Amino acid sequence: MKKPDLIQALAHFRRPGSPVYAGHFTHLPVSVRQPGNYAALLAILNDPSLPPGVREHAAGALGEVGDRRAVPSLLTALDSARLRRGAAVALGRLQASRAAPALKRLARSVPRHAGPSARSPSPTL
Numbered sequence: 261m262k263k264p265d266l267i268q269a270l271a272h273f274r275r276p277g278s279p280v281y282a283g284h285f286t287h288l289p290v291s292v293r294q295p296g297n298y299a300a301l302l303a304i305l306n307d308p309s310l311p312p313g314v315r316e317h318a319a320g321a322l323g324e325v326g327d328r329r330a331v332p333s334l335l336t337a338l339d340s341a342r343l344r345r346g347a348a349v350a351l352g353r354l355q356a357s358r359a360a361p362a363l364k365r366l367a368r369s370v371p372r373h374a375g376p377s378a379r380s381p382s383p384t385l
Contacts (some may be wrong), residue, residue: 261293264317267310270317283347285320293324301325305333305343312342319343323350331356338362 261269269292285293293318304310304318319337322330323346331354337347338359344366351359 261294261297261300264302266297266300266318267304267314268291270304270321271311271313275319285317285324285346285353288317288321288324292321295325295327298322298325298327298330302330302333305330305337312340316343316346319346319350321350323353326354328354328356330354331358335359336364338366 269289273288273292301318301321305315305322309317315337319334322334331351334347334351334354334356335358337343338351340347348363348366351363
C-alpha cells in the first residue's frame with residue numbers, strides 16, 4: 261500500500277469490542293499488516309505531523325508485520341504517552357528482549373489500580 265492509503269486505513273481503524281488491548285492490532289486490515297508496508301509504517305510512526313492515533317496504530321501494525329528493524333523506533337515511541345500503548349504491544353509481539361528494561365521502567369511508573377485488598381470488605385452473611 262502507498263503511504264497515504266496506509267494513513268487513511270490507520271486513521272479509520274477502531275478498536276474491536278475486545279477488552280484485550282494486546283489483540284487490538286491483530287484486527288487491522290490484512291492489507292495494512294503486510295511486510296511490504298514496513299518502510300511506510302515506520303515513516304508514519306516517526307512523523308510527528310500526523311495524529312497520534314494514526315502513529316500509534318502504525319506502531320501496532322509494525323508489531324504485526326514482525327520486522328525487528330522497527331525496535332529502535334518503537335523504543336523511542338515509548339517516550340510518548342500517546343504512542344506508548346501501541347509501541348509496548350508491538351515490542352511484545354516482536355519479542356524484543358532489549359525492550360525489557362524500558363518496559364519495566366514504564367511499568368513501575370504507571371499508577372496501579374486499586375486491587376481487591378483496597379476494596380471494602382465483603383459483608384459477612
